[in-house]
Amino acid sequence: xxxxxxxxxxxxxxxxxxxxxxxxxxxxxxxxxxxxxxxxxxxxxxxxxxxxxxxxxxxxxxxxxxxxxxxxxxxxxxxxxxxxxxxxxxxxxxxxxxxxxxxxxxxxxxxxxxxxxxxxxxxxxxxxxxxxxxxxxxxxxxxxxxxxxxxxxxxxxxxxxxxxxxxxxxxxxxxxxxxxxxxxxxxx
Amino acid sequence: xxxxxxxxxxxxxxxxxxxxxxxxxxxxxxxxxxxxxxxxxxxxxxxxxxxxxxxxxxxxxxxxxxxxxxxxxxxxxxxxxxxxxxxxxxxxxxxxxxxxxxxxxxxxxxxxxxxxxxxxxxxxxxxxxxxxxxxxxxxxxxxxxxxxxxxxxxxxxxxxxxxxxxxxxxxxxxxxxxxxxxxxxxxx
Numbered sequence: 001x002x003x004x005x006x007x008x009x010x011x012x013x014x015x016x017x018x019x020x021x022x023x024x025x026x027x028x029x030x031x032x033x034x035x036x037x038x039x040x041x042x043x044x045x046x047x048x049x050x051x052x053x054x055x056x057x058x059x060x061x062x063x064x065x066x067x068x069x070x071x072x073x074x075x076x077x078x079x080x081x082x083x084x085x086x087x088x089x090x091x092x093x094x095x096x097x098x099x100x101x102x103x104x105x106x107x108x109x110x111x112x113x114x115x116x117x118x119x120x121x122x123x124x125x126x127x128x129x130x131x132x133x134x135x136x137x138x139x140x141x142x143x144x145x146x147x148x149x150x151x152x153x154x155x156x157x158x159x160x161x162x163x164x165x166x167x168x169x170x171x172x173x174x175x176x177x178x179x180x181x182x183x184x185x186x187x188x
Numbered sequence: 189x190x191x192x193x194x195x196x197x198x199x200x201x202x203x204x205x206x207x208x209x210x211x212x213x214x215x216x217x218x219x220x221x222x223x224x225x226x227x228x229x230x231x232x233x234x235x236x237x238x239x240x241x242x243x244x245x246x247x248x249x250x251x252x253x254x255x256x257x258x259x260x261x262x263x264x265x266x267x268x269x270x271x272x273x274x275x276x277x278x279x280x281x282x283x284x285x286x287x288x289x290x291x292x293x294x295x296x297x298x299x300x301x302x303x304x305x306x307x308x309x310x311x312x313x314x315x316x317x318x319x320x321x322x323x324x325x326x327x328x329x330x331x332x333x334x335x336x337x338x339x340x341x342x343x344x345x346x347x348x349x350x351x352x353x354x355x356x357x358x359x360x361x362x363x364x365x366x367x368x369x370x371x372x373x374x375x376x
């Protein structure tokens with residue numbers, strides 16, 4: 001069966017992070033759905049862009065994806081981390097040994113806040129790691145510990161998107177796409 | 189008066205290009221409006237994300253912006269270049285010596301297609317420059333000729349966004365923001 005990936009969106013999500021990941025995945029024909037964690041598809045991003053998700057998380061709560069991705073955005077990541085449905089969804093994917101990919105402040109506000117990291121290495125934006133007593137913060141752009149893949153923030157979103165895409169698409173195709181869009185900063 | 193910037197969007201616009209530019213500009217408090225060239229605010233991007241523009245181009249046709257930006261996307265850029273309203277809007281801004289910033293395939297499908305370049309240097313994505321007999325194609329990531337600023341495509345959108353932002357925000361602030369988001373590939 002084809003791989004299925006979800007990206008979880010709450011109001012205040014970092015739009016550049018979410019959109020670059022969706023864009024790169026769809027260029028590579030990796031199935032990715034944007035799931036709104038609220039009761040409506042329409043969301044307002046960190047910098048006030050209205051966008052529509054593909055489906056509601058509550059209509060996908062029973063689905064097990066191959067990877068779930070969460071973007072940052074100061075309020076967007078907090079909204080994810082404050083949602084019981086999101087925390088349950090993340091726990092289910094951790095338990096099933098699926099990829100869990102919190103980017104930017106989602107590493108802190110979703111994962112560390114809810115004690116979902118334990119002793120795992122992770123990264124997150126700024127000093128957010130100081131807010132919580134969970135996880136083993138590492139000062140690197142992208143940190144891979146098993147199936148937990150974290151990244152620092154917006155400026156490394158292409159590297160992060162290609163790193164994740166390479167889990168689900170042939171490496172030659174991913175490298176071709178990076179070259180095709182003139183992105184030369186990613187080393188697989 | 190504060191500077192005003194517009195980004196023109198048509199169905200099929202490259203969402204990563206448009207959103208990163210909006211994101212960076214809004215992080216730097218530069219006024220930027222997303223204008224839909226059609227009759228409704230809602231647009232569908234290249235990779236099928238529904239987004240809403242801030243206003244309609246037809247309601248801003250009399251406005252002179254300090255810069256107008258156009259993203260690529262194979263069909264999105266063609267839709268811009270096939271619109272009489274867009275071509276008139278670009279001509280008005282060229283005549284008024286405002287910044288005109290066609291990114292990715294918009295350099296070809298909007299500018300060269302409508303003979304808006306003359307002998308000016310520009311860049312565009314792929315081999316699109318071969319389609320039209322206008323402008324002086326240069327194989328560089330970003331090309332600045334007076335107030336015409338072109339860029340190759342998605343993978344250099346951060347460099348392009350920061351280059352444009354530095355026209356309207358203090359350089360120290362722009363450099364701070366690049367650093368803040370962990371983007372280290374831009375040299376002002």
